[in-house]
Amino acid sequence: MPMHPDWLQAAWGDGAVQSVMTTRAGGGSVAPWDSMNLGTAVGDDPAQVARNRALLKEATGADLVFLKQVHGTRVLRLTRGHLGAPVEEADACVTTERGLACVVQVADCMPVLMAAPGGVAAAHAGWRGLAGGVVEAALCDLCKATGCEPSQVVCWLGPCIGPSVFEVGADVLEGFGVHPAGADPTRFKPLRPGKWLANLPQLARDRLAAAGVTQVSGGEWCTVQDQVDGHSRFFSFRRDGLTGRMAAAIWRR
Known part of the structure; x- marks a missing residue:
């Protein structure tokens, strides 16, 4: 089965690395999870989610390892022993094994894919x-696993809630160590008293640059606003509440 034409694929240079970012298109789930929902904990028919995941596996030709994501910082080092094992709690994963795909699910949060020698x-x-x-935790573990430097790592930022709609409060600025009075409007644009518009891709680029990464692409899609033929292209929890989950996967051939 070929990749669905609406899915996103980054270019990684020599072809040894491949990746895919799914959209809403290409699966069999019905509304409000229509149609390529890959999340098992959002209320969709489990049998249909399993079929959607099988479609993704067939399209990639890779063995997919999903995580139980909790908005934390734990990094899981993947081996083939994780295939068929209970899903582990983590928000990032690293592997050096060929044909084994690191996968994260999103519906407004940003997937960050990394490739190293x-x-x-x-x-x-x-x-x-x-x-x-x-x-930074994923980058550090990848560099340890491969013996490379951050400057050798290539990163791709996938679709996320965009800077024109990501409304946040002072708690988010504080989380990034930013005082509201000194907020950079290219990162946190004032919207109204106590509210700002946050630029998640730029914040990610800042942190990657500070960690020594110089090769970063992507980050131009908005999960809330982007459409195809008048329909939402991506799942968005912020927009819809009850909705599906997309997946970003990366693997070595």
Whole structure:
């Protein structure tokens, strides 16, 4: 089965690394999870979710390892022993094994995919995880696993809630160590008293740059606003509440 034409695929250079980011399209779930819902804890028919996951596995040709995500910073080092094992709680994963895919699920939070010589990683980066250091934790573990430097790591930022609609309060600024009076409007744009519009992709780029990563792409899609033929292209929890989950996966061939 080929990749669905609406799904996103990043370019990783030599072709040894592949990735995919699903959209709403390509599955069999009915509304409000229509149609490529990959989340098992959002109320969708479990049998249909299993079929959707089987479609993704067939399209990628990789063995997919899903996580129980909790907006934390734990990184799981994946091996083939995780296939068929109970799902573990983590918000990022790393592997050096070929054909084994690091997977994170999202519906407004940002997926961050990483490729290094000899390994790959994926991180689930909502504002809590990003502020807590999940991206740096994944990067650090990937570098340890492969013996590379951050400057050798290539990163891709997937769709997330965009900077024109991501309304946040002072708690989010505080989470990033920003005082409201000194907030950079390109990161936190004042909206009204006590509210700002947060630029999640830019905040991720800042943290990656500070960690020594120089190769970053993506980050231009908004899960809330982007449409295809008049229909929402992505699942968005902030917009819809009850909805599905997309997946971003990366693996070495």
